[in-house]
Amino acid sequence: MKSIFRIFFRTLRxxxxxxxxLWEKATTPKGIVRLPEAQQQIDQQCKNLALYQFKTCPxxxxxxxxxxxxxxxxxxxxAQxxxxxxxxxxxxxxxxxVPCLKITDDKGNSQWMYESSDIIHYLQKRFA
Incomplete structure (x- = not known):
């Protein structure tokens, strides 16, 4: 019985x-346009971030x-x-x-943030 469920969900995936x-590609919004200097500074800050994710995780x-x-x-x-x-x-x-955002500070200490809503709130607060 367990293998039947496993096969069913694997097939469904x-x-x-x-x-x-396709839905992700079609509904992804346009990005914020910033001045080149501001975007470069944001890109530098993003080097301390990494998102552990699965490609098809909603x-x-x-x-x-x-x-x-x-x-x-x-x-x-x-991570899959x-x-x-x-x-x-x-x-x-x-x-x-997943998702899990790894946030590394300037001293090399890492914080691991789970939950998509928490990650989105953090990103909006820091970069919006």
């Missing part, structure tokens, strides 16, 4: 994946859309298909849950 990615899509709207160049790390990123997420954040 395979069928829905193209539609989810909550990850929500965060990526907001990052695009804010014109943020944050590193996207696929790249085992080294999944392991880093487990070691650093303690859970293999």
């Amino acid at each position: 395979i069928v829905l994946t193209p539609f989810m990615l 909550f990850c899509i929500k965060v990526r859309r907001e990052m695009n709207r804010l014109s943020l160049d944050v590193a996207l790390l696929d 298909k790249q085992p080294q990123h999944r392991e880093a997420l487990l070691q650093g954040g303690g859970r293999a849950k």
Whole structure:
């Protein structure tokens, strides 16, 4: 019975994946246009951020859309298909849950932020 559920959901994911990615592409808003100096400063700040995500996770899509709207160049790390990123997420954040924003300060200390709504609120507060 357990294998039947697993096969069902795996098939469902395979069928829905193209539609989810197409929906993301079609509904992603235009990014904020900033002066080149301001955008360069924001890009520099984004080097201390990394988003651990799955490509087709609806909550990850929500965060990526907001990052695009804010014109943020944050590193996207696929914790589903790249085992080294999944392991880093487990070691650093303690859970293999996505989306997860890794925020590194100037001293090299890292903070791991889970929950898409918290991540979006943080990005809006810091970069909007």
